[in-house]
């Protein structure tokens with residue numbers, strides 16, 4: 001294998017894969033090496049909790065590019081391999097097989113790793129900290145129709161996988177510490193209404209309840225909780241958030257603070273080293289603050305832009321990434337600062353099902369959630385960009 005590349009990409013997720021497009025948009029020649037810890041070639045993660053369970057996609061349809069794409073585009077893939085050392089001065093990177101590569105420009109797109117629970121039994125092999133295709137395959141094997149599952153976590157991953165398992169005939173129990181599902185994002189009324197819907201569909205929801213230990217017993221897993229409850233199931237899935245995968249950057253002495261610090265061109269504090277996607281902490285222009293965003297559109301757009309800038313571009317990242325989710329019949333797209341800690345105003349056409357939730361600070365729209373309303377993300381972006389003060393009556397019917 002070659003030892004020197006014009007471009008090296010660390011991480012074979014969406015941001016890393018999108019960087020290839022960005023590079024090739026400006027430089028058709030420069031050799032690219034992509035080092036990815038997973039043995040799979042880059043694929044999309046959202047279907048792992050949604051379309052693969054709804055029968056809308058098959059595993060072979062979630063890959064980002066056809067296998068031939070890489071060779072045709074002068075990209076060498078080194079999969080199942082972790083980059084373990086980066087020397088930003090010597091401009092080399094070393095992987096866990098001991099192989100070293102030199103680069104002219106490097107992208108760190110290492111995403112995040114699931115936050116592990118620090119509880120007795122929480123490291124049992126059978127507990128699935130849900131993040132990748134291997135986790136989906138393991139879960140599919142264990143969670144056939146009639147199986148039982150305990151889902152720990154009431155955020156995006158926990159709620160989505162609970163809904164999907166329920167739709168596939170699995171008996172689901174949810175346990176999570178917050179008062180209602182997706183409570184960091186949904187205003188209380190909406191969160192509680194969706195939670196009630198989960199209950200109606202047969203999911204046993206235990207909010208404000210945390211696991212205290214796990215154990216394996218007779219082929220089943222047993223979870224005990226703070227409320228002294230005991231649950232038993234065939235499988236336990238944990239969605240407790242992710243930690244940005246910053247080890248490589250830290251080891252290289254790059255600036256890290258809740259993710260790898262980058263400027264608007266996705267440049268890290270190290271020369272010719274860029275970062276993008278879930279791992280990058282970037283200046284979000286329209287919100288006037290730094291953020292790290294763990295969503296699909298951000299990884300896609302930021303990865304591509306980082307690639308283009310590595311290949312000589314000088315575009316700032318001013319994109320306002322949106323995100324999306326589906327919980328049974330409730331689907332939404334959202335943009336901006338979508339945080340339930342802000343003041344919210346919900347303009348419903350159909351209560352807790354169809355309408356727009358505005359997230360406000362001092363009367364200014366900071367974020368918008370479009371619930372079962374489609375193709376309006378750009379309108380929502382404009383409203384946030386304007387930064388004008390609005391009253392609730394101004395907002396009523398503004399986007400519909």
Ligand SMILES: Cc1cc2nc3c(=O)[nH]c(=O)nc-3n(C[C@H](O)[C@H](O)[C@H](O)COP(=O)(O)OP(=O)(O)OC[C@H]3O[C@@H](n4cnc5c(N)ncnc54)[C@H](O)[C@@H]3O)c2cc1C
Pocket residue numbers: 010011012013014015016035036037038044045046047048049081082083084109110111112130131132157245248276277278279293294295296297299322323324325326
């Ligand atoms: C189950 C699931 C469902 C989701 N659903 C949605 C959704 O509905 N809507 C939405 O907007 N977003 C969703 N997301 C989030 C979205 O998928 C992520 O934001 C996106 O995948 C981030 O891409 P990334 O490339 O930055 O990181 P990742 O996808 O995490 O990719 C990083 C890759 O780098 C590899 N890596 C890490 N360290 C090293 C190393 N040292 N050397 C080599 N390789 C390394 C990792 O193994 C991984 O393959 C979902 C995520 C998950 C897990």
